[in-house]
Amino acid sequence: MTRQFDYVVIGNSAGSVGCIEMLRSIDRSGSIALIAEETRRVYSRALLPYYLSGGIDLEKMYYRKADFYEQLKVTALLGQKAVHIDADKKEALLSGNERIGYKKLLLATGGRPLIPPVEGLDRENIFNFLNMDDVLKIEKALENAQSAVVLGGGVIGLMAAEALSKRGLQAHVVELAGRVLAPVVDEPVSNLLKALFIEKGVQVITNNTIKEIKGGSAVESVVLTDGVQIPCDMLVLAMGVAPRVELGVSAGLKIDRGILVNERMETSRSDLYACGDCAQGYDSVAGISRVIPLWPNAYLGGRIAGSNMAGGKRENIWSTSMNSMHFFDLCLIAAGLNVSAEDPGGFTNISRLDPQKKYYRKFTLREGRIAGFILAGKISRAGIFVNLMRTKADVSQFTDDLFNEDFGYGSIPEELRWELLKKDLIPGVVNGDGRIRT
Amino acid sequence: MGKILIKPEVCIGCHLCEIWCVVAHSRTKDILKAFLLEKPAALSRVIVEERLPVTFALQCRHCSEPDCVFACISGALYKDSVSGRVIHDPEQCVGCYSCVLVCPYGGIFIDRENKKVTKCDLCEGFEKPYCVSHCPNGALVYADQEEGGVIDDPAV
Numbered sequence: 057m058t059r060q061f062d063y064v065v066i067g068n069s070a071g072s073v074g075c076i077e078m079l080r081s082i083d084r085s086g087s088i089a090l091i092a093e094e095t096r097r098v099y100s101r102a103l104l105p106y107y108l109s110g111g112i113d114l115e116k117m118y119y120r121k122a123d124f125y126e127q128l129k130v131t132a133l134l135g136q137k138a139v140h141i142d143a144d145k146k147e148a149l150l151s152g153n154e155r156i157g158y159k160k161l162l163l164a165t166g167g168r169p170l171i172p173p174v175e176g177l178d179r180e181n182i183f184n185f186l187n188m189d190d191v192l193k194i195e196k197a198l199e200n201a202q203s204a205v206v207l208g209g210g211v212i213g214l215m216a217a218e219a220l221s222k223r224g225l226q227a228h229v230v231e232l233a234g235r236v237l238a239p240v241v242d243e244p245v246s247n248l249l250k251a252l253f254i255e256k257g258v259q260v261i262t263n264n265t266i267k268e269i270k271g272g273s274a275v276e277s278v279v280l281t282d283g284v285q286i287p288c289d290m291l292v293l294a295m296g297v298a299p300r301v302e303l304g305v306s307a308g309l310k311i312d313r314g315i316l317v318n319e320r321m322e323t324s325r326s327d328l329y330a331c332g333d334c335a336q337g338y339d340s341v342a343g344i345s346r347v348i349p350l351w352p353n354a355y356l357g358g359r360i361a362g363s364n365m366a367g368g369k370r371e372n373i374w375s376t377s378m379n380s381m382h383f384f385d386l387c388l389i390a391a392g393l394n395v396s397a398e399d400p401g402g403f404t405n406i407s408r409l410d411p412q413k414k415y416y417r418k419f420t421l422r423e424g425r426i427a428g429f430i431l432a433g434k435i436s437r438a439g440i441f442v443n444l445m446r447t448k449a450d451v452s453q454f455t456d457d458l459f460n461e462d463f464g465y466g467s468i469p470e471e472l473r474w475e476l477l478k479k480d481l482i483p484g485v486v487n488g489d490g491r492i493r494t
Numbered sequence: 495m496g497k498i499l500i501k502p503e504v505c506i507g508c509h510l511c512e513i514w515c516v517v518a519h520s521r522t523k524d525i526l527k528a529f530l531l532e533k534p535a536a537l538s539r540v541i542v543e544e545r546l547p548v549t550f551a552l553q554c555r556h557c558s559e560p561d562c563v564f565a566c567i568s569g570a571l572y573k574d575s576v577s578g579r580v581i582h583d584p585e586q587c588v589g590c591y592s593c594v595l596v597c598p599y600g601g602i603f604i605d606r607e608n609k610k611v612t613k614c615d616l617c618e619g620f621e622k623p624y625c626v627s628h629c630p631n632g633a634l635v636y637a638d639q640e641e642g643g644v645i646d647d648p649a650v
Contacts, residue, residue, distance in 0.1 A: 070567075074564070100568055100569065102568075102590070103568060103588060106588050111588065118569075120569055351567050351592065352561070352564050355565070356564050359564065379595075380590060380591045380592045382590075382591065387591060389591070389595050435591060435595075436600070437594070437597075437600030439594060439595055439597035439598050439600055440598065440599070443598035443599075446598070464543045464552070464600055465599075466544045466548070470545075477500075477552075480497075480500060480552075480555060481499060481502060481550070482499050482500070482501045482635060
């Protein structure tokens with residue numbers, strides 16, 4: 057028997073909520089089914105490090121209120137795994153052989169954790185860091201642990217290491233690249249971060265990875281490629297995620313790294329949409345199609361998909377990589393392109409660094425326009441820089457002002473400022489010559 | 495759904511909007527107590543932008559497509575479907591600053607005290623926003639967009 061729905065959403069995180077909320081704002085009565093592997097109602101994966109560090113309680117992990125599905129009249133098929141999509145029959149097949157028919161379907165299946173090519177990963181106390189079960193298991197293992205190794209020095213790896221350190225463990229970060237957070241920030245910020253983590257008692261090991269996992273039933277140590285052995289009670293795998301595209305493959309969709317989508321979040325087959333970490337769309341700043349596995353991008357993608365699924369016409373007009381992070385007390389924002397000083401290509405980097413104050417600010421310019429920026433230490437009102445980047449504003453006449461710690465609309469030259477704020481002001485009553493405007 | 499519009503030409507840069515914003519969000523709503531006794535003091539959710547001689551006040555625009563809401567990882571920011579206000583729930587906020595990253599107006603402010611953020615709520619519970627009603631020069635105007643017009647401009 058096939059259960060029939062107008063809309064089917066697979067996955068249960070930011071993209072799926074963005075889609076459902078949009079669908080319901082347009083179509084009050086159409087039937088919506090949500091298919092999700094996890095049995096929990098929607099929670100925020102982005103909050104996992106906050107929970108692990110002890111900063112928030114479990115209840116706060118939930119992204120929407122307990123009656124979210126009920127309020128939005130969503131048939132939530134939680135704990136159900138979709139294993140195949142038949143795009144001809146317009147059906148999703150569940151692992152229990154149940155068939156779910158759809159008129160429009162969204163794939164918001166997220167990513168799967170990358171796993172290092174080493175043996176012994178089946179030992180106890182080796183964890184991923186992607187979902188609530190992972191974190192609850194880590195938390196349980198904390199009770200008897202003194203030392204942890206985190207494999208991966210990206211955003212998630214560093215956040216995991218910080219959380220474990222705050223819970224009293226000796227944490228070690230092992231990163232394959234020559235510096236931490238390399239894809240997201242440039243060298244000066246990587247150096248700031250490394251110094252910060254070391255200052256806080258976290259070991260940071262770069263240019264290295266794990267070649268062997270030792271232990272009995274549980275992990276007892278890891279051996280690095282340079283031969284150094286680190287005793288540990290716990291190994292957290294935080295190498296990043298790869299798009300989960302298998303349902304897209306089963307539906308015969310065009311796939312590169314992620315499921316290819318256009319600006320309306322449509323895949324290569326009609327009535328099938330994708331968003332979030334499983335999808336690959338256009339990066340407006342980089343000018344290429346790529347996976348942007350970030351929370352806001354997932355929510356917005358879901359929202360755009362939802363609008364089009366309900367018969368609207370909405371396009372993703374601008375997206376790029378944008379990260380807001382904080383490690384210990386250091387706030388960090390990076391957006392757009394991360395262009396290194398060593399190889400700037402056709403870009404100009406302008407930057408200021410004060411390692412003592414842990415302050416850094418860098419703008420990457422292309423023909424006088426912001427193509428990327430990094431802020432460390434002082435991040436207030438960073439969105440104004442994003443707005444300048446999004447609107448391709450020529451900043452070449454006020455590049456010095458960009459370094460003003462209190463940068464705001466007041467810092468922007470008049471003509472551009474009023475252009476950016478034109479919907480927010482009531483035009484003046486006095487002309488430049490002092491006459492009353494009519 | 496309303497927002498506060500600015501009239502830069504009549505703003506005199508007195509910063510009273512910031513002062514009264516603090517009072518409106520203080521516990522006592524008393525200007526002296528708010529600044530002298532309340533610890534921590536409330537933060538202003540409006541900022542006076544200055545490039546002299548031009549000054550003007552700026553706060554959350556309560557966008558119809560609020561980037562901050564889309565970016566919020568904890569569900570602390572949401573758009574109230576009835577009032578149209580973009581609301582921030584400090585209890586749910588974890589201080590990830592994703593909203594600070596995406597707000598095109600720089601209208602979300604970091605609260606150094608609790609490491610969360612704070613923003614304009616259009617003075618929920620008051621007849622009109624304090625920054626509007628206390629601006630001595632009428633440089634802030636509360637506009638109700640759904641009704642298609644300006645409803646609180648003393649100059650009109």
